[in-house]
Amino acid sequence: MADTGDAIVHQHKIVLDESEMPTRWYNLIPDLPAPPPPPLHPGTLQPVGPDDLAPLFPMDLILQEVTGERFVDIPGEVLDVYRLWRPSPLYRAHRLEKALDTPAHIYFKYEGVSPAGSHKPNTAVPQAYYNAKAGVRRITTETGAGQWGTALAFACALFGLECEVWQVGASYDQKPYRKLMIETFGGTVHRSPSALTEAGRAQLKVDPDHPGSLGIAISEAVEVAAQSPDTNYALGSVLNHVLLHQTVIGEEALLQLAKVGETPDLVVGCTGGGSNFAGLSFPFLREKLAGRMSPTILAVEPASCPSLTRGVYAYDFGDTAGMTPLLKMHTLGHDFVPDPIHAGGLRYHGMSPLMSHVYELGLIDAVAIAQRECFEAAVLFARTEGIVPAPEPTHALAAAVREAKAAKERGEPTVILTALCGHGLLDLTAYEAYLDGRMVDEEVPDARFAESLASIPQV
Numbered sequence: 001m002a003d004t005g006d007a008i009v010h011q012h013k014i015v016l017d018e019s020e021m022p023t024r025w026y027n028l029i030p031d032l033p034a035p036p037p038p039p040l041h042p043g044t045l046q047p048v049g050p051d052d053l054a055p056l057f058p059m060d061l062i063l064q065e066v067t068g069e070r071f072v073d074i075p076g077e078v079l080d081v082y083r084l085w086r087p088s089p090l091y092r093a094h095r096l097e098k099a100l101d102t103p104a105h106i107y108f109k110y111e112g113v114s115p116a117g118s119h120k121p122n123t124a125v126p127q128a129y130y131n132a133k134a135g136v137r138r139i140t141t142e143t144g145a146g147q148w149g150t151a152l153a154f155a156c157a158l159f160g161l162e163c164e165v166w167q168v169g170a171s172y173d174q175k176p177y178r179k180l181m182i183e184t185f186g187g188t189v190h191r192s193p194s195a196l197t198e199a200g201r202a203q204l205k206v207d208p209d210h211p212g213s214l215g216i217a218i219s220e221a222v223e224v225a226a227q228s229p230d231t232n233y234a235l236g237s238v239l240n241h242v243l244l245h246q247t248v249i250g251e252e253a254l255l256q257l258a259k260v261g262e263t264p265d266l267v268v269g270c271t272g273g274g275s276n277f278a279g280l281s282f283p284f285l286r287e288k289l290a291g292r293m294s295p296t297i298l299a300v301e302p303a304s305c306p307s308l309t310r311g312v313y314a315y316d317f318g319d320t321a322g323m324t325p326l327l328k329m330h331t332l333g334h335d336f337v338p339d340p341i342h343a344g345g346l347r348y349h350g351m352s353p354l355m356s357h358v359y360e361l362g363l364i365d366a367v368a369i370a371q372r373e374c375f376e377a378a379v380l381f382a383r384t385e386g387i388v389p390a391p392e393p394t395h396a397l398a399a400a401v402r403e404a405k406a407a408k409e410r411g412e413p414t415v416i417l418t419a420l421c422g423h424g425l426l427d428l429t430a431y432e433a434y435l436d437g438r439m440v441d442e443e444v445p446d447a448r449f450a451e452s453l454a455s456i457p458q459v
C-alpha cells in the first residue's frame with residue numbers, strides 16, 4: 001500500500017496475462033494415499049467400465065473420468081475459448097476487510113466474469129468440445145441455479161451442438177431470465193419435473209406443482225439421452241472429469257497469490273456437487289500434501305441440504321429415479337427433496353465421490369450454514385466490494401466473514417482465499433426476499449433425513 005496524499009493506493013486485482021494461463025488440468029487422485037472407491041453397476045454391483053458409460057459420454061471424457069495421470073493437457077480449441085474470459089481475476093477485498101475491522105487478508109477468485117456468470121463454462125466448454133469431436137448431435141442436461149444450463153448452451157453454440165435443459169422447477173419459477181439466456185444461446189428449456197419423461201411424470205403424479213430437485217432433473221436428462229443414439233448427457237458437477245476441468249481456477253489462484261507473496265491459511269468454497277470447491281482447492285491440496293503450505297480447506301454447504309455434515313457415506317444413486325451408476329458418496333438419500341432455498345445450485349442430495357473421499361481421508365473440513373447468514377455476508381460484500389454474489393458462493397462468504405471475525409478476536413493476521421464462483425445478477429429475487437425480511441432459515445429435522453436415508457440401496 002502506498003500513501004499518495006489524498007488517495008491510498010492498494011492493489012485490488014491480481015491479474016495474469018493470457019500467456020500465463022494454465023495449459024493443463026490437475027488430477028488429484030494420484031496424489032492421494034488411496035484412490036476413491038469406483039462407481040458400481042446397480043445390476044451387477046461390479047465397477048462400471050467404459051462401455052457402461054458410452055451411451056451417455058464421449059470416450060475422451062470417460063478416459064478423463066478414470067485417468068491416473070496427474071496432469072491432462074487442455075486442447076488448443078478449449079484454451080482458445082477459455083481466453084474469452086480467462087485468466088479470471090483474483091481480488092483482495094480491502095473494503096470488506098476494513099468494514100470487518102479485521103487483520104485478515106481476504107482474497108476472492110472471481111469466476112463471474114465468464115459468459116454464463118460463473119465457473120460452469122470451465123467444464124461446459126471441454127464437454128461440448130469432446131462431444132462435438134465424437135460426432136454427437138445433441139446434449140441433454142439438468143440445471144439447478146440456471147448457471148450450468150446457460151454455460152452448456154453457450155458451449156454448445158460454439159461447437160454446433162443442440163442443447164436441451166431440464167431446469168429444476170423452483171429455479172425455473174424464480175429465474176425467468178436464466179431461461180431466456182439459455183434460449184439466447186440457442187438452447188431449449190423444460191421445467192422439471194416435466195411430462196416429457198417417465199421420471200418426470202412419476203413426480204408430477206405425486207405433486208403437480210413439484211418444486212423439483214437436481215436429482216429429478218438429472219433423471220429426466222439421462223432418460224432422454226439414454227434413449228437417443230445421437231444424444232449424450234452432460235453433468236455440471238459431481239464427476240471426476242468435471243472437477244478436473246475446474247482446476248484451472250486453483251492453478252491460476254496459486255500463480256496469482258505467489259505474485260503478491262501470500263500463501264493461504266484458509267481456502268474456503270461452497271459445495272453443491274463439489275466442482276467449484278474442488279476446482280479452487282485441489283491444486284492447494286496438492287501443495288499441502290507436498291508440504292509446501294498448510295491451509296485449512298473448508299467446504300461450506302447449505303443447512304437445508306447438508307450432505308457432508310449430516311449425510312452418510314454410502315453407495316447411492318446420483319439421480320432420483322435410480323438410472324445412474326451407484327456412487328460412493330456423502331448422501332442424504334436420492335429421494336431427498338431439499339427445501340426450495342435460493343441457492344438452487346446447492347440443492348443436490350449427494351456430493352462428488354472424489355470430494356467425499358477426500359473428506360473421509362480427513363483432508364478437508366466442512367460446515368453447514370443457513371441462508372440468512374449467507375445473505376447478510378453477501379449484502380455486506382456487495383456494499384463494500386461492488387459485486388452481487390450468486391446465492392451459492394454467499395455460503396463461502398459467510399464462512400470467510402466468520403473467519404475474519406475470529407482473526408480479529410485472536411488479533412492474528414490470517415490469509416483467507418475464497419471462491420466467488422458466480423455473480424447474482426439474475427438471482428435478484430433472492431436478494432428481494434432477504435431485503436424484504438421474507439427469507440427464512442428452514443430447519444430440517446432428523447426425521448426427514450431418516451426417511452430419505454432409507455431410500456439408499458443396501459450394497
Ligand SMILES: Cc1ncc(COP(=O)(O)O)c(C=O)c1O
Nearest residue numbers: 147237272273274275276345422
Ligand atoms: C454459481 C454456482 N455456484 C455453485 C454451484 C454448485 O455446484 P458446484 O458445487 O459443483 O460448484 C452452482 C451450481 O449450479 C452454481 O451455479
